[in-house]
Amino acid sequence: MTTKTLIYPVRDREGSQREPISNGTLHHQEISREESYHADNKAIFGFWAYIMSDCLLFASLFATYAVLQNNTYGGPSAGELFSMPFVLVETLILLTSSFTFGLVTMYAHHHNSKSKVLAWLFVTFLLGVAFLAMEVTEFAKLAEEGNSWQRSGFLSAFFTLVGTHGLHVTAGLLWMGSLIAQVMRYGLDSVTVRKLSCLGLFWHFLDIVWIFIFTVVYLMGAI
Amino acid sequence: MTKDFKVIDEYYEAGRKALKSYVTGFVLAIFLTLVPYFMVVNHALTAQNLVWAVVLLGVLQFLVQVVFFLHLSRNSRSHWNIIVFIFTVLIVAILVAGSLWIMYHLNYNTMSDSPFNTNEGYIPQ
Known part of the structure; x- marks a missing residue:
């Protein structure tokens, strides 16, 4: 009974679980966590390579921002525009969501607890939505005050950098919604756990990118 | 067991x-x-x-x-992940530091007539 907590059922691409193995005692073929880890290693490494290439995209946008941040064209500068307490709350929300995704990974990998994985996924999802809502609010407020991306080189670079991050968060949330549905339907098997691992990397990565935005755009801007 | x-x-x-x-x-x-x-x-x-x-x-x-x-x-299983990561950090450092270096010197060395160029790196001769 207890060993069940250590193994995942295998699911093929079509979504059907595999035939029972010859002795017929198991309902589906099961592999150990260790084996499944090695099988998934390539998939996760591939996803890691994607994330690293995404780093280069963000690096280009950060470099652009750093170059253009003083080109305000007579408009407001970073220090005059942003509300620091608002940004702090945004940062803490995203940080917490990164932590709660860590709990998802832990319950998926070490405890194989479907209900807890779903609960923490849902909490992470809500925190992500809250973060995105705050970001959209900030953008709308800036645009309303006449400080849209058309105002100056600085604001073009700001909206591109922060907007690209927001776009990534949106994609992450859509993916997370789809994974919540998949875990509800299939439970924790080799496919859903692998996808959770990839989304976990993605989510932590977005948190790290935000830390740089927080430091470079908001903190440096307020000095 | x-x-x-x-x-x-x-x-x-x-x-x-x-x-x-x-x-x-x-x-x-x-x-x-x-x-x-x-x-x-x-x-x-x-x-x-x-x-x-x-x-x-x-x-x-x-x-x-x-x-x-x-x-x-x-763990050692993430060996290749770490190598790709270090390579990325290197490229990112070159990209960001290089861009800033070039743009700073461009501002510094180029006479600009734009009244809107507020870069601190620009020093009128």
Whole structure:
């Protein structure tokens, strides 16, 4: 009974679980966590390579921002525009969501607890939505005050950098919604756990990118 | 059976370690967010020193998240992940530092007639 907590059922691409193995005692073929880890290693490494290439995209946008941040064209500068307490709350929300995704990974990998994985996924999802809502609010407020991306080189670079991050968060949330549905339907098997691992990397990565935005755009801007 | 129980113990042990790692990372990350925030908001140092402090704490924050959330330093199985990661850090450093270096000198060396060029790097001759 207890060993069940250590193994995942295998699911093929079509979504059907595999035939029972010859002795017929198991309902589906099961592999150990260790084996499944090695099988998934390539998939996760591939996803890691994607994330690293995404780093280069963000690096280009950060470099652009750093170059253009003083080109305000007579408009407001970073220090005059942003509300620091608002940004702090945004940062803490995203940080917490990164932590709660860590709990998802832990319950998926070490405890194989479907209900807890779903609960923490849902909490992470809500925190992500809250973060995105705050970001959209900030953008709308800036645009309303006449400080849209058309105002100056600085604001073009700001909206591109922060907007690209927001776009990534949106994609992450859509993916997370789809994974919540998949875990509800299939439970924790080799496919859903692998996808959770990839989304976990993605989510932590977005948190790290935000830390740089927080430091470079908001903190440096307020000095 | 005893072997199985040993395996289970190891997995639960790994689970406890993972939890500890996430909690440690979370506490450190919150700390490393609040400290630079309040330093900046209260202007705790001179502007130049604040920049250095914020950069230093930002780098620490980055390392904390890579180690405690991404678990990059954990085991030898992530060997290739680490190599790709280091390569990326190198490229990112070249890209960002190189861009800033070039643009700073471009501003410095080019006479600009634009009244809107407010870059501090630009010094009229």
